[in-house]
Amino acid sequence: MFFYFNFMVEPIIQRDKYNPKGKISAIMVEPIINIKFKEDQMNSKIIDKMIGIVGEDWVVSSAKEVESYIKDETEEAIAPEPCYDCIVVKPRTTEEVSKIMKYANSEKITVVVRGGGTGCAGAVVPVKPSIILSTERMNQILEIDDNNMMVYCEAGVTLFDLEEEFKKHDSLFFPVHPGDEGAQVGGMIVQNAGGVRAVRHGVMRNHVKGLEIVLPTGEIIKTGGKLIKDNTGYDLTHLMIGSEGTLGIVTKAYLKLYPKSSNSGSLLISFDDKKSAIEVVPKILKKGITPLAIEYLERQFMEKSADDLGLKWPAEKGKVDLYFILDEKKQDDLYEVSEKIVEECEKNGAVDSLIAETYKEQRAILEIRSHGYPSVQSQVVDILDVCVPIGSINDYMDGIEMLSKKYNAYIPSFGHVGDGNIHNFIITEDGTKPENYEDLSEEIFKLAVGLGGTITAEHGVGKIRNSRLKLQYTDKHLDILRQIKKVFDPEDILNPETGITSL
Numbered sequence: 323m324f325f326y327f328n329f330m331v332e333p334i335i336q337r338d339k340y341n342p343k344g345k346i347s348a349i350m351v352e353p354i355i356n357i358k359f360k361e362d363q364m365n366s367k368i369i370d371k372m373i374g375i376v377g378e379d380w381v382v383s384s385a386k387e388v389e390s391y392i393k394d395e396t397e398e399a400i401a402p403e404p405c406y407d408c409i410v411v412k413p414r415t416t417e418e419v420s421k422i423m424k425y426a427n428s429e430k431i432t433v434v435v436r437g438g439g440t441g442c443a444g445a446v447v448p449v450k451p452s453i454i455l456s457t458e459r460m461n462q463i464l465e466i467d468d469n470n471m472m473v474y475c476e477a478g479v480t481l482f483d484l485e486e487e488f489k490k491h492d493s494l495f496f497p498v499h500p501g502d503e504g505a506q507v508g509g510m511i512v513q514n515a516g517g518v519r520a521v522r523h524g525v526m527r528n529h530v531k532g533l534e535i536v537l538p539t540g541e542i543i544k545t546g547g548k549l550i551k552d553n554t555g556y557d558l559t560h561l562m563i564g565s566e567g568t569l570g571i572v573t574k575a576y577l578k579l580y581p582k583s584s585n586s587g588s589l590l591i592s593f594d595d596k597k598s599a600i601e602v603v604p605k606i607l608k609k610g611i612t613p614l615a616i617e618y619l620e621r622q623f624m625e626k627s628a629d630d631l632g633l634k635w636p637a638e639k640g641k642v643d644l645y646f647i648l649d650e651k652k653q654d655d656l657y658e659v660s661e662k663i664v665e666e667c668e669k670n671g672a673v674d675s676l677i678a679e680t681y682k683e684q685r686a687i688l689e690i691r692s693h694g695y696p697s698v699q700s701q702v703v704d705i706l707d708v709c710v711p712i713g714s715i716n717d718y719m720d721g722i723e724m725l726s727k728k729y730n731a732y733i734p735s736f737g738h739v740g741d742g743n744i745h746n747f748i749i750t751e752d753g754t755k756p757e758n759y760e761d762l763s764e765e766i767f768k769l770a771v772g773l774g775g776t777i778t779a780e781h782g783v784g785k786i787r788n789s790r791l792k793l794q795y796t797d798k799h800l801d802i803l804r805q806i807k808k809v810f811d812p813e814d815i816l817n818p819e820t821g822i823t824s825l
């Protein structure tokens with residue numbers, strides 16, 4: 323057995339910051355035609371005010387340019403037509419953000435905060451003409467504090483920038499890595515982003531130690547800091563994490579850093595059936611082996627992706643693969659961990675194991691894995707993002723199989739099996755919603771919640787899961803969340819009709 327373990331491997335998508343994607347094919351929310359904002363005079367008054375705050379170069383108002391700011395990666399979340407009248411404003415400093423919010427609050431103008439626009443739940447998609455507050459210019463890494471193992475940065479720093487910065491650093495790194503490196507720190511915080519490395523490192527919530535926040539009223543507050551312990555009252559840092567841009571605008575953040583491991587590699591292990599592949603995951607974790615990532619990949623799906631790219635999926639035997647990304651301090655540890663994983667998988671019915679030996683092989687696997695979604699994009703009706711306890715994944719997948727038969731639906735799955743978050747794709751030949759889609763997806767969400775799971779693990783509620791919230795929370799629970807929103811945003815101007823407060 324030969325190993326080639328010299329570099330870090332991750333599913334990576336790098337892309338232009340604001341690359342408009344997809345065409346408008348449906349209207350998700352009814353156009354809301356209220357609108358004094360639409361009157362030219364009002365529009366130009368707001369534009370003048372914004373220019374006064376950030377300068378002429380940083381206000382965008384032409385419908386053509388605005389178009390790329392009113393969508394994210396969510397096919398089904400489409401801004402209604404009047405949203406082409408939105409204004410994009412790009413502040414550079416916290417003080418500018420504060421001035422924008424003070425003005426918007428006093429005039430009751432809706433504001434939608436926009437980070438990298440890589441969200442998968444339509445949270446950045448406006449529902450009416452609004453100020454789109456883009457954090458793209460707030461992109462400075464302010465301090466890397468080696469002793470405290472923290473980075474202090476502005477909210478608009480992209481994941482790509484962060485990764486590049488820590489490539490230069492010999493000993494520290496930031497571990498969270500959702501698949502699109504265009505995501506920004508602020509977006510990752512309020513979405514509580516996860517990604518493949520969550521098996522070992524958890525999600526954003528585990529690493530955010532302090533925040534600077536501009537409230538919807540324009541006031542500025544600071545929470546936490548370079549602290550490991552802080553027990554002073556309600557924890558507003560954690561309230562902001564996962565708030566989907568509805569409670570305030572994150573302008574700066576303290577993030578925890580970790581020592582780098584320099585020996586990385588990957589394993590692809592094949593099974594004849596889903597059950598055996600999924601069953602082995604908790605067995606490996608129980609042995610104290612915590613790979614950086616454990617991904618579940620259905621063969622048919624990966625072969626389609628490989629085909630699309632003109633590549634060949636390297637595994638031939640079996641029908642399902644587990645993809646392990648390993649990252650250890652010493653090369654010997656890497657060998658030992660790999661052998662233990664292969665051994666445990668073989669005991670559990672693995673029919674083949676492949677160690678990606680060359681950089682080319684590893685890149686090919688990653689490329690095919692990352693292309694899974696794009697390869698079926700035009701046929702995707704929905705990408706589900708539920709999470710169930712790791713020990714219940716097989717019950718969940720049995721349920722999915724039963725429902726796909728009941729509804730005659732094709733539901734391939736892949737994703738983060740190491741943390742219970744397998745993504746199920748509902749696919750039709752041409753991507754149109756089948757008549758029974760609502761019933762099917764409702765049954766899937768009920769299945770997940772019934773197993774102690776959640777309707778969304780990392781993509782958030784945004785504009786596409788609102789109607790399902792009641793499956794998971796009681797009326798009282800939802801009421802408390804609504805009250806919290808009111809305290810932060812009494813005029814309901816920030817990201818309205820988004821996430822948890824949309825009911």
Ligand SMILES: Cc1cc2nc3c(=O)[nH]c(=O)nc-3n(C[C@H](O)[C@H](O)[C@H](O)COP(=O)(O)OP(=O)(O)OC[C@H]3O[C@@H](n4cnc5c(N)ncnc54)[C@H](O)[C@@H]3O)c2cc1C
Nearest residue numbers: 437438439440441445501506508509510516517567572780
């Ligand atoms: C190919 C691909 C793979 C992905 N893989 C993963 C994955 O594995 N795991 C995962 O968790 N996610 C994944 N995502 C989703 C996405 O990358 C994350 O949700 C990310 O955290 C969004 O960050 P963003 O800056 O793009 O936020 P946006 O899409 O710009 O915004 C998302 C929400 O955050 C709010 N927001 C943005 N910045 C701020 C701020 N400074 N203050 C307050 N609110 C703000 C917005 O108003 C909106 O409500 C993936 C996306 C793509 C396209």
